[in-house]
Amino acid sequence: MSSSKDNLPDKPDRVSVSRRDFLKTAGVGSLATAVTAAGAAEAEAQAGPRVVGPGDVPVALTVNGKRVDLRIEPRVTLLDALRNRADLTGNKRVCDRGSCGACTMIVDGRTVYACSTLAIDVQGKQIRTVEGLASSGSLNAVQQAFCDVDALMCGFCTPGFIVAATALLERTPNPTSEQIRRGLDGNICRCGTFVRIMEATVAAAAKGVRRV
Amino acid sequence: MKAFAYVNATSEKDAVAALKFDGIALPLAGGQDLLARMKDYIDTPERVVNVKNALDRTAAPTSGGGWRIGASMKIVDLLEHADIGKMYPAIIAAATDIGTPQIRHQATVGGNLNQRPRCWYFRNEEFVCYKKGGSRCFAVNGENQYHAIFGNDGPSHIVHPSSLAVPFVAYGATFRVIGSKGEREVAAAEYFTMPTLQNVLKENVLDDDELLTHVMLPAPGNVKTGHYEVRYKASHDWPLAFTTVVLAMNGGIVQSGRVVLGAVAPVPWRSKPAEDALAGKPLNEATAAAAAEAAVSEAKPMSGNAYKVQIARTAVKRAILNAAGIKTV
Ligand SMILES: Cc1cc2nc3c(=O)[nH]c(=O)nc-3n(C[C@H](O)[C@H](O)[C@H](O)COP(=O)(O)OP(=O)(O)OC[C@H]3O[C@@H](n4cnc5c(N)ncnc54)[C@H](O)[C@@H]3O)c2cc1C
Numbered sequence: 111m112s113s114s115k116d117n118l119p120d121k122p123d124r125v126s127v128s129r130r131d132f133l134k135t136a137g138v139g140s141l142a143t144a145v146t147a148a149g150a151a152e153a154e155a156q157a158g159p160r161v162v163g164p165g166d167v168p169v170a171l172t173v174n175g176k177r178v179d180l181r182i183e184p185r186v187t188l189l190d191a192l193r194n195r196a197d198l199t200g201n202k203r204v205c206d207r208g209s210c211g212a213c214t215m216i217v218d219g220r221t222v223y224a225c226s227t228l229a230i231d232v233q234g235k236q237i238r239t240v241e242g243l244a245s246s247g248s249l250n251a252v253q254q255a256f257c258d259v260d261a262l263m264c265g266f267c268t269p270g271f272i273v274a275a276t277a278l279l280e281r282t283p284n285p286t287s288e289q290i291r292r293g294l295d296g297n298i299c300r301c302g303t304f305v306r307i308m309e310a311t312v313a314a315a316a317k318g319v320r321r322v
Numbered sequence: 323m324k325a326f327a328y329v330n331a332t333s334e335k336d337a338v339a340a341l342k343f344d345g346i347a348l349p350l351a352g353g354q355d356l357l358a359r360m361k362d363y364i365d366t367p368e369r370v371v372n373v374k375n376a377l378d379r380t381a382a383p384t385s386g387g388g389w390r391i392g393a394s395m396k397i398v399d400l401l402e403h404a405d406i407g408k409m410y411p412a413i414i415a416a417a418t419d420i421g422t423p424q425i426r427h428q429a430t431v432g433g434n435l436n437q438r439p440r441c442w443y444f445r446n447e448e449f450v451c452y453k454k455g456g457s458r459c460f461a462v463n464g465e466n467q468y469h470a471i472f473g474n475d476g477p478s479h480i481v482h483p484s485s486l487a488v489p490f491v492a493y494g495a496t497f498r499v500i501g502s503k504g505e506r507e508v509a510a511a512e513y514f515t516m517p518t519l520q521n522v523l524k525e526n527v528l529d530d531d532e533l534l535t536h537v538m539l540p541a542p543g544n545v546k547t548g549h550y551e552v553r554y555k556a557s558h559d560w561p562l563a564f565t566t567v568v569l570a571m572n573g574g575i576v577q578s579g580r581v582v583l584g585a586v587a588p589v590p591w592r593s594k595p596a597e598d599a600l601a602g603k604p605l606n607e608a609t610a611a612a613a614a615e616a617a618v619s620e621a622k623p624m625s626g627n628a629y630k631v632q633i634a635r636t637a638v639k640r641a642i643l644n645a646a647g648i649k650t651v
């Protein structure tokens with residue numbers, strides 16, 4: 111069990127797996143199995159809160175207005191679930207620790223780090239990714255403005271910034287520059303194209319972001 | 323991250339029942355701290371209990387004229403609350419710059435208060451220090467520029483990472499706790515514990531199957547409050563040092579006050595010397611300077627963080643000036 115699980119794309123978050131890690135994870139397999147059995151028995155006995163996992167469980171998400179049905183482990187983050195299982199690779203995985211913003215999605219109207227959110231926790235919520243911002247082939251005002259003012263260099267931070275700026279403008283259509291700065295505070299551009307990102311957001315605000 | 327079984331608890335009772343478990347079970351709130359720790363194998367729970375849907379996420383006035391804040395309330399909802407900021411401005415001041423917008427959208431009050439230390443040795447799986455059941459503190463002879471300058475008797479030299487804990491202590495809050503043995507109330511000031519060899523694995527009085535459910539704030543009364551943070555970065559980071567002061571006034575004279583420093587000690591650090599220096603004095607710049615001096619008289623910095631003493635002094639002084647309505651930068 112452990113060896114096959116270890117090969118899942120959402121599992122290893124390190125470049126190299128040390129011997130210590132390997133031993134630890136190898137030990138987990140048997141333990142985890144034991145827990146499932148115990149958990150199931152307990153759940154029946156108490157009829158208390160239901161215990162699911164650690165193996166795959168059905169998780170139904172509403173992403174960009176569409177229902178996405180997955181079978182994933184409870185530990186899978188929203189980001190990995192959508193990138194690895196639902197072919198929504200627009201939002202990027204960079205730090206995987208809630209420190210960069212590349213994975214920014216909108217959940218029930220507010221930005222979140224999808225890398226720091228369990229998929230199983232956001233069932234029943236409205237999830238929007240960068241893929242959901244354009245409507246019938248035309249970019250939203252933020253996306254268009256990012257192209258127009260060339261607000262990217264490598265572009266890796268861009269999906270996260272576009273989602274964050276869209277969420278900001280949907281709530282605050284005419285932001286001050288301080289509000290833009292604070293609204294985009296949770297996103298980092300390693301290439302340093304912050305000035306252009308500000309410009310693009312101001313330009314998008316002038317055009318107005320229409321919620322699709 | 324190690325695989326875990328998951329429980330979505332929907333009542334306080336269910337959450338407590340799910341936490342009572344033979345293996346390691348941990349509550350999950352906004353996940354902004356816990357998930358990162360699990361990814362780094364600092365914690366490897368066999369069971370994770372989602373408490374977001376089990377605990378109160380609202381704030382409500384109490385009969386005594388105070389407020390009661392549910393542990394599941396998100397920081398953003400605290401910030402946007404119509405009344406809390408008017409009555410307890412220091413709470414809002416402390417919440418405003420926590421992490422980033424995305425973090426404030428997910429993180430909860432309960433999770434913020436119970437987040438684990440940011441000491442980089444603690445956060446690195448390879449360093450088995452006191453806090454992880456080992457028998458040494460790597461910060462003592464290591465990189466300790468962000469560690470404690472007060473309460474440095476060890477064994478651990480962390481600074482408590484919660485921004486909200488400091489104003490809660492300053493306003494004299496009480497925490498409501500539930501567990502398999504029932505419920506209890508603990509004064510915020512007594513909730514956080516100084517490390518000893520016996521309790522170093524934790525930062526507070528909670529048992530494994532206990533949860534913090536509410537923060538109860540007393541009516542503030544006739545007080546002036548101030549809050550001042552010194553940060554190295556405007557976002558994405560914790561303050562280097564910060565202070566909340568809550569001063570009971572008698573005309574222009576400070577009758578008594580609470581001066582609580584954050585990011586300088588293993589607990590929110592209440593400064594008795596500073597409080598003594600304020601009592602009976604007019605609220606002005608000279609008093610603020612004297613109280614700040616008194617506050618740092620107790621400081622015992624480590625090898626690499628003496629610079630934080632000046633920062634703490636400034637934070638205390640400016641928090642008091644802030645309470646006096648004197649503008650600072
Ligand atoms: C880049 C960055 C910058 C940050 N800056 C700051 C800052 O300036 N100030 C600050 O205060 N924080 C800061 N944080 C930390 C962040 O605010 C906390 O991680 C967050 O508040 C934790 O809340 P949560 O609801 O996400 O908790 P979780 O991650 O879900 O839980 C945190 C811990 O508390 C336990 N827990 C959760 N709920 C309860 C409960 N009701 N009772 C008992 N235990 C419980 C969990 O088991 C876990 O161990 C920062 C984080 C990052 C990544």
Ligand code: SF4
Pocket residue numbers: 439441442443444451452453454458459460461462469477478479480
């Ligand atoms: S300060 Fe505390 S957490 Fe950090 S290394 Fe020392 S004992 Fe561990």
Ligand code: FES
Pocket residue numbers: 202203204205206207208209210211212213214223224225226
């Ligand atoms: S990948 Fe989520 S914040 Fe960096």
Ligand code: FES
Pocket residue numbers: 261262263264265266267268298299300301302303
């Ligand atoms: S454009 Fe390269 S990280 Fe932002």
